[in-house]
Amino acid sequence: MNARPSPYQITAFTYVAREKSFSRAAARLDVTQSSVTQHVAKLERQMGTQLFIRRRGGLELTRAGAELFSVTDRLATMEQLVHEKISDYGALTDGHIRLIANAPRPAMPIIAHYGALYPKVQIDFTLYDWTTSMELLMERKVDIAIVTEPEDSDSLFIRELRRTRYKAHMRSDHPLASHKEISLRDMQNDTLILPEDGSLTQKVAAQKIREQDLSFPRIIRTTTFPMVKEAILHGLGIGILLENSLFPSEKLAAVPIREMTEEYRDCVTIPADKRDLKLIRSFMDVAVDARAEQVF
Structure with a gap:
């Protein structure tokens, strides 16, 4: 019969999985890094499988590690709740x-x-x-x-x-910036700027463009919302973004889009x-x- 993993092994594994780093997990637990490493190594031997893969950007959970973490993180949360209930907690300091x-x-x-x-x-x-x-x-x-x-x-x-709702974001000196409302068709002569694949904005915009049977010959997809803002400010085109999703700027105008009135x-x-x-x-x-x- 396999020995049960110790609470120290489970805690060490959970914090390494949270922090994606043995050193940061050790700092959070206020123990040595070698202690954390040994606990995780023992847990891997008991399970007979690797729990982490070392990547350049940090540790990545294996499939077995991810399945274990989904359970141990809940356990750590419950332990923290118990600690908070029975402790004489003062002001929140850290x-x-x-x-x-x-x-x-x-x-x-x-x-x-x-x-x-x-x-x-x-x-x-x-x-x-x-x-x-x-x-x-x-x-x-x-x-x-x-x-x-x-x-x-x-x-x-x-x-x-x-x-909030979607609006067309453009430079304040753009010819459409003074309009109270524009349509997707009004934007077809411009380059359309959208966030990256996987974004809600790209999904919503693509659906609306299909519904209107339109096509945009020039579309720029950027990696993040700040990159969309930079592209707009540099005059690369018009961005479709939720209103107030970016820090306000006098150099930017946000105009309602006739076909995109839904609130999110x-x-x-x-x-x-x-x-x-x-x-x-x-x-x-x-x-x-x-x-x-x-x-x-």
Whole structure:
């Protein structure tokens, strides 16, 4: 009969999987890196399989590792909840949040607001396309995501922050910038600028273009929303983006699109069992307050 893995092995593995690094996991656990490495190595021997693959950008979970992490991360969350319930918790002074979003706003104003209130809490923030954001959430590789129209799932807790619609973004000196409304057909002579494959924006825009039986001979697909903004500011064309998804600029104009009047929800989305964690609750509260104060 195989020996049961020790709690130390499970904890070490879970933190390495979260941090994608043995050294960062050791720092989070306040133990030596060799201790973490040994615990994970013992766990791999017990399971008879490799749990991590070393890549240039960090560690990557194998299939077996990903399946194990989906369970151990829930266990670590429950242990943290128990600790918070029985401990005499004072002010929130430190911690670590893994946060992603599919657009710079409203995420960045909320992060700024949160940082002012909790300056010692570390936030790792990265932009991903919509598809990748949902995958990372479902795989429990992040704590919080601020995404547009997240997929409904019993494993996720979703809180709406605002509703927004798509507009045509262009330089303020563009001939169409002074119009109160334009159609997709009005934009056909321009280069269309869209975010990368996997983005909600690209899916919605492609569907609307098909519905109108239109074609755009020139389309530029960029890697991130900031790159879309830079392309627009450099006069490369017109971008289709959700209103207020970029930091306001006097050099940019956003014009309503006649065929794209639907509203979309920007939401804070978290794994449901992490909802009651103190760090997560604190961020959620700040996001809701920011919504009420209309800081984004």
